[in-house]
Amino acid sequence: MSGFRGFKNVASGQLKKNTDFVLVAAVKDASAEFGQSKGSPVKQLIDVVARQTIQNSKQFREFVVEASERLRELTSPESVPGLLQINSDLTAILERYYGESSISASWQPLNDLPVQMPTAEISVSDHGYTTGIDGVGHGLQRAIILTVLQYLAERGAASSEDTTFDEAQSDIIIAIEEPELYQHPTKQRLFKDVFRELVRSFNSETGIRLQVVYTTHSALLFDFPDFSKVRGVRRSGGLAIPPVIVTRSSLKECAKVLAESVGKNSEDAFAEGTLLARLHVFNSEIAEGFFGRVVVLIEGPSDRAIVEAYYRTLNRDPLAEGIVFANVEGKSKLDRPSVVFSALGIPTYLIFDSDKKYADKDEALAKVAINRQLQYLCGLRGAGIQDWPCGVTERFCSWETTIEDYLAECAGAEAFDAVLAATKVKFSIDRKDCLKTPAVASSCLVEWAARGVSFPRFREIVDRIDAILAEGLGVV
Known part of the structure; x- marks a missing residue:
């Protein structure tokens, strides 16, 4: 999201560690918005779900702790004598020019093991024709977003009784601009139902909690009783530049x-x-x-x-x-x-x-x-x-x-x-x-x-x- 300053600039970026923000913008350039590019919301959402699912698992966390500890041991100056030798060699060369001077370099061990997460390559088959997401119509493109969201909702509802987590471990905030675009009225109502199911609770198997924020001009995307969840954004007249x-x-x-x-x-x-x-x-x-x-x-x-x-x-x-x-x-x-x-x-x-x-x-x-x-x-x-x-x-x-x-x-x-x-x-x-x-x-x-x-x-x-x-x- 352009100009979004919340995750990295608040509390030393602690929020960013366990929270992802996915923006589904109003369709302008279909290829840019829904293709295989890094900024594609479909790809980003699928990749984020996969990454958070892996990161929240007990086995992965234990592996990262063990691997990071081993990495610190291997990169510590005490474990690599050659690092200390660099100090003495540099000082010896400097003394040729300034006899009373020396060089001292401090070596910081690596604390965390960098992990490359898997990413998805997405294709769609429509009436026997297989292509990238950017090769299908806007309506189907948005339906794919709905498919991913509904998968997340049903996945949460189908969690087994043998739960892994008692509370959320990570969050995904999904912001959608005008989800009604290119959708029939029945599909708009379906979007509304899926949004409601998504935020009902966190997924006890993966530890992922979702929040959905969307802007809309369609009365089909919310029910009147949900007015307390509505934020009205409008301009007030009376001034040259209405606030x-x-x-x-x-x-x-x-x-x-x-x-x-x-x-x-x-x-x-x-x-x-x-x-x-x-x-x-x-x-x-x-x-x-x-x-x-x-x-x-x-x-x-x-x-x-x-x-x-x-x-x-x-x-x-x-x-x-x-x-x-x-x-x-x-x-x-x-x-x-x-x-x-x-x-x-x-x-x-x-x-x-x-x-x-x-x-x-x-x-x-x-x-x-x-x-x-x-x-x-x-x-x-x-x-x-x-x-x-x-x-x-x-x-x-x-x-x-x-x-x-x-x-x-x-x-x-x-x-x-x-x-x-x-x-x-x-x-x-x-x-x-x-x-x-x-x-x-x-x-x-x-x-x-x-x-x-x-x-x-x-x-x-x-x-x-x-x-x-x-x-x-x-x-x-």
């Missing part, structure tokens, strides 16, 4: 915020394991928020489709602007991603139903509790928090009942029904699905606009999100 900011969070920190949002003390927060279990309901769509400048968290598919459709009517592309719309499939699930993203410095905007229609029903207390919690997470405090919020604020929008009811209220019952009926015929879909996809919902909004209908809250939502973007937060 690079690294953010992180933890299960403990997020559990504390969640406890405070429902009026509990931090001591009563979810246990880390409990919170982790409650995060597994979120998929890779939610994880895309880690790459956004702002994440708009929405409780259902209609809300997402309609808001995205409104952006289309403005000829704006949210994705191009770094706006990620994430449907969490239920208002009660809005709290956790909101806390996680905020903790990582990624601003969020929430859109949800107030559900006031339940005010006189048994569910009222539960609905109110969620409403008040979400308002707290959006920055409101005290009297500013309402049981049944309705309207657009800096950090959230809440509909009194549903977004569909808001559309009907603005358009009027006749225009609302007429446009949905026409859209149903135009796209050959059920009426109930007309507002669940952006393309179809956009058509509805255009038709209502042609009838002179406007939706001021949608404009307010866009303005609020634009204000967040203008703050310069979360610039990828």
Whole structure:
């Protein structure tokens, strides 16, 4: 790794003796990156594993100790009289020129036996054609890296019960730039699983422990519950040269915020394991928020489709602007991603139903509790928090009942029904699905606009999100 100064320049280089660093760079020159050259990560990784396996073995260590001791004996001046004779011969010659001078050379015995480790020569057979790694496609080249990593993971998992080591003897740090390159989505998920297995524990047979660090732009390469292992690297706006900011969070920190949002003390927060279990309901769509400048968290598919459709009517592309719309499939699930993203410095905007229609029903207390919690997470405090919020604020929008009811209220019952009926015929879909996809919902909004209908809250939502973007937060 160019410029890496950790191993040789810390603690007199002690770390280097038992730690190797292998960089798998983003592919630029396939021949240089994956060929037989010394810098090839495939060759380097295989050679490092072989070397550490040999060096960690008891028999090899005993051999090195014995051989080094014998080497010291053989190279000691006491064992080689001729070395001492060199002093007297040099002094005799010098005295011819300067009679009062002499030369004395001290001879240091060799302490360690230099050992040349075996290295691998690698070839690949693809459809009956055998060639070097640099002779196959980029996708297969990266698959070979995966093959080596998976071998290491399975090798560790298959360790026998008769273990050799009780603790790690050496480390390999593998740094991978964008492992998703040239890989299908299924392969990306496989990479993720292999990485997780690699770092689960050290190999008790070889004594080798692995750590994997990778940069990625793919939400398929990590799961939302793994957010505590994520380090967000992004630029913060507002300056001519925006500084690079690294953010992180933890299960403990997020559990504390969640406890405070429902009026509990931090001591009563979810246990880390409990919170982790409650995060597994979120998929890779939610994880895309880690790459956004702002994440708009929405409780259902209609809300997402309609808001995205409104952006289309403005000829704006949210994705191009770094706006990620994430449907969490239920208002009660809005709290956790909101806390996680905020903790990582990624601003969020929430859109949800107030559900006031339940005010006189048994569910009222539960609905109110969620409403008040979400308002707290959006920055409101005290009297500013309402049981049944309705309207657009800096950090959230809440509909009194549903977004569909808001559309009907603005358009009027006749225009609302007429446009949905026409859209149903135009796209050959059920009426109930007309507002669940952006393309179809956009058509509805255009038709209502042609009838002179406007939706001021949608404009307010866009303005609020634009204000967040203008703050310069979360610039990828």
